[in-house]
Amino acid sequence: MKPTLLLLHGALGSAAQLEPLAQRLAADFEVHSFSFTGHGGRELHPEQFNMTHFAAEVSYFLAEHQLDNVHVFGYSMGGYAAILSAVSDPGRIRSITTLGTKFDWSPEVAAQEVQMLDAEKMQAKVPQFVAQLQRTHGEGNWQAVITSTAAMMQELGTAPALHELNLSALAIPVQVLVGDGDKTAGVEPSRQFAMYLPTASFDVLPNTPHPFERANLDDLAQRIRAFTQATATV
Template identity: 75%
Template sequence: MKPTLLLLHGALGSARQLQPLAERLAADFEVHTFSFGGHGGQPLDAARFTMTHFAAEISYFLAEHRLDQVHVFGYSMGGYAAVLSAASDPGRIRSITTLGTKFDWSPETAEAETRLLDAAKMQAKVPQFVEQLQHTHAPTEWTAVVDATAAMMRELGSTPVLNELNLSQLTIPVQVLVGALDKTAGVEASRQFAAYLPNATFEVLPDTPHPLERVDAAALALRIREFVGATDFASPTR
């Protein structure tokens, strides 16, 4: 029986973002994906567009599909939501691999990130990206997704929901991956937060920036396979 793997997308993305990776992993895993609320055409409720609710959505999805001992890969925001879900609702998630996940939230880091989420400037400077957002999130207005994402980041900045205390109590295996060129997650900040986790591995991917489409998909799939394999080999339940 194949291990179960859930793939989680990043901010401003959708489940479609993970399709190439899902295809690479389908031979070895029972792969699942979904789009968080407000993403990929899912209804946007500003009150529920929070990291805490996204973490709860993971628990809901696993419960609804009766999935246990699930391995999770989370890109960027998806990694943060996965770790928060495992910390707040332990039991269903067996291991987590994160890539490019920004863990160090503060008012200053939130301000730096949200400065990039100005709809007017985005239309002027990155029109192709705006067109991609329109396609990804239709029928929801892309500007609403951008505004909700900025609000979520500001909330994380003022009240981070992952910290040294709750991370130190998360005992499942976690593989923290970050690109050497990732200016969003940051190598040293990722290293510091990985150190809070009692059962974590940390790796810097050479010549790798933040955007998922610029990551070596074959190498990423291999790291997920090897990590899950080592995790399941060490598990007394398998």
């Protein structure tokens, strides 16, 4: 029987974002994925658009599909939700690999990130990205996703859900990956937060910025395979 792997997308994305990675891993894993509330055309409820709810959605998904001993890959926000789910509801997740997950939230950091989430400026400066958001979330919904994502970041800045105390209590293996050119997650902040995790490994991917679409997916898939195989006997 193949091991089970759950793929979790990043902020402003959807499950479709991870389909190219899923295709590379389908021969080795029973691959699952879903879009978080408000993403990929799912109905958006502002009160549910936060990291606590997204982490709970991971737990709900695993329980609903009766999945246990699950390996998880989370890109960016998806990695944060995966770890928070494992912290909040331990038992079903076997291991976690994150890529480009931003851990170091503060009011100042959140303010910097939110500056880039101005719908009007985005339409003027990055119209192709806006068109992508419209395709992903719906032409009438993408601006609400932007606004809700900004609010979520501000909440994380004020009260980060992950911190040294709860990370240090997480016993499952975690592989923290970050690109050498990732200015969102940052190499040194990622390294520091990996040190809080008792059974974490950390690696920097060469020639890799933050956007998932620019990652070397063949290399990433191989790293996920190798990590899950190594944790099978831990």
